Amino acid sequence: MDYLSIVVALAVTVSSIAIIHLLTRVKKPCPANLPPGSLGLPVIGQSLGLLRAMRSNTDDQWIRDRIDRYGPVSKLSLFGTPTVLIAGPAANKFVFFSSALATRQPRSAQRILGGNSIFDLHGPDHRRVRGALLEFLRPDMLKMYVGKIDGEVQRHIEENWAGRATVTVMPLxxxxxxxxxxxxxxxxxxxxTRDTLSxxxxxxxxxxxxxxxxxxxTAFRRSLKASxxxxxxxxxxxxxxxEKVEQGKTSRNSDLITCLLSLTDEHGERVLTDEEIVANAIVALIAGHDTTSILMTFMVRQLANDPTTLAAMVQEHEEIAKNKxxxxxxxxxxxAKMKLTWRVAQETLRTVPPIFGNFRVALKDIEFDxxxxxxxxxxxxxxxxTHMDASIYHEPAKFDPSRFENQSVSAAPPCSFVAFGGGPRICPGxxxxxxxxxVTMHYLVRHFKWKLCCKSDTFVRNLLPSPLHGLPIEIEHMTSP
Structure with missing residues (x-):
């Protein structure tokens, strides 16, 4: 059977299942106070419309059109499941702190990551695994690793940026x-081993x-096998x-896996099983890889057309470098001295959040607004x-790192800046x-000037934002004073 026949057979099977489901399901009476809106066509709902909007980078307008039509709370159907869209700081707070809501990953992610992932754990199991990860990610632990990060960054720049006329930022x-x-x-x-894992x-x-x-x-099959x-x-x-931990041949601070293997409870029992360590090491790799690489890519994109911000950052980093x-x-x-640079990062995260949003699932009947x-x-x-709400951020389309100066955003309602999520599940990394x-921006802004190769400075969001062609730039090496 050729691929076309398989696709047709699959389409017929899925359609048949959907029709049988619609004909045989028992209709339950709907409460009178469901949110406004429509669930759309069976199975499909509004999924295709949202995916088209994300790929054309009009997802923000798509969401706003719904809010203008129905208000900040509305019902729709996404990926075959009835869904309630909620928007605004109060909605964010409700999602982040409600014990009646649990995280829900796409089915593909669930199958690829397995059942021991922190993404899909709740209650005591979630607190146990999260607590173990935070043992490694505490600031007093992380400060020991700055030198190793510095070495990796300098080696990367020397091998992939120095001596080049053009580079493509995102894959790098x-x-x-x-x-x-x-x-x-x-x-x-x-x-x-590192190359194989990569x-x-x-x-x-x-x-x-x-x-x-x-x-x-299918991409899913390839991903499943690679996983x-x-x-x-x-x-x-x-x-x-x-083996090294049991033989006392390694330090708990060596790396995340060694740290997790070394953790024990008050009874001397290990906090995590081997299976949980492997599953959550994969999660840490995925979560830490995409978001940070997207942030740095879009910082480079912003600085290419923002000479004032770039000059201020160069000055900040030269002040640090002259004493070394x-x-x-x-x-x-x-x-700790790179305050402006982190404000630029925060404003980048506000204007282009790496994560469009996320789903929770109601564990019981609940009410909101x-x-x-x-x-x-x-x-x-x-x-x-929330990030583009003019009632929270003045002139939200304007790139203005001073929003995060002197905790000025503290006057905003809670859960107004949600690039890292919030509540008990706020990003531990x-x-x-x-x-x-x-560390990366310290070496880039001091040693290079750059300009965008593409006249069209656009990006698409295929779930995660990606600039046109991966953001190719022309670079010029500078000699620091």
Whole structure:
């Protein structure tokens, strides 16, 4: 059977299942106070419209059109599930702090990551795994790793930027963040194992948000197989490190896996199983890789057309560099002085949040803003609506890092800046991302000038934002004073 026949057979099967479901389901009476809106066509709902908007970078307008029509709370159907879209700081706070809502990953991600992922754990299990990860991600632990990050960044720039006339930023940022995470999370030095894991990881990411159809020609199948191979690599690394921990031949601070293997409770029992360590090491790799590489890519994009901000950043970093010897690595104290650079990063995250939004699922019948949300329905929150709200951020379309100066955003309502999420599930890797970003920008702005190659300065959001052609730029090497 050729691929076309398989596709046709699959389409007929899915359609038949949908029709049978519609004909045989028992209709339950709907409460009178469901949110306004429509669930649209069966199975399809509004999914295609949202995906088209994201790929054309009009998702923000798509969401706003719904809000203008129905208000900040409305019902729709996305990816085959009844959904309630809620928007605004109060909605964000409700999503982040309500115990009646649980995270819901796409089915493809669930199958690829497995059942021990922190993304899909709730209650005591979530607190146990999150607490273990935070043992490694505490600032007092991370400050020991600044030098290693510095070395990875300098090596990356020397090999991939120096002596080049043009570079494509996004793939380079992705490879650099992968190398940093491999070194710090898995203790992998450069070599065959790191290169193998990098290739498998790239294939995992191609299908992690794909339609979960496990057929030979699908991105999901390739991703699923790559996940299995990558998992086996990490299982081997975990076994080796476990032996060293048991023999007392390694330090708990060596890397994330060693740290997690070393954690015990009050009874002397290990906090995490080997399976949980591997699953959440994969999650840490995915979560730490994409968001930070996107942030740094869009900072480069912004600075190409913002000479005032770039000049101020150069001055900040030259002040730090003049007190250091040639080749001397940055320290935690140096990063604390990069206040302007982090404000630029925060404003970049406000204007182009890496995560469009996320889903929660109602664990029971709940109510928000006077509307009923039935058990099992999805709740969708989005970052852009809040970040571009003129009642919170004056002239929201304007790039203005001073918004984050002297805690000026503290006057805004809680949950107004949600680039890292919020509540008990706020991203545990904020400080790790901050370290990577500050170290990288220190070397880029001091050693290079650049301009965009593409006249059309656009980007698309295929779930995650991606600039046109990966952001090719022309670069000029500068000699620092």
């Amino acid at each position: 940022m992705k490879r650099m963040t992968f190398d940093i995470i491999s070194a710090l999370l898995f203790g992998l030095e450069r070599g065959d 290739g498998e990881f790239a294939r995992v990411m191609e299908g992690i948000w794909a339609i979960p159809v496990n057929l030979p020609f 299995g191979r990558g998992r086996r690599v990490l299982e081997g690394i975990t076994r080796e490190k476990k 010897a040639d080749g001397e690595a940055l320290t935690w104290e140096d990063l 006077g509307y009923f949300i039935p058990k099992g329905w999805q709740v969708l929150w989005t970052a852009n609506v 904020i400080e790790f991302s901050r370290m990577e970003t500050l």
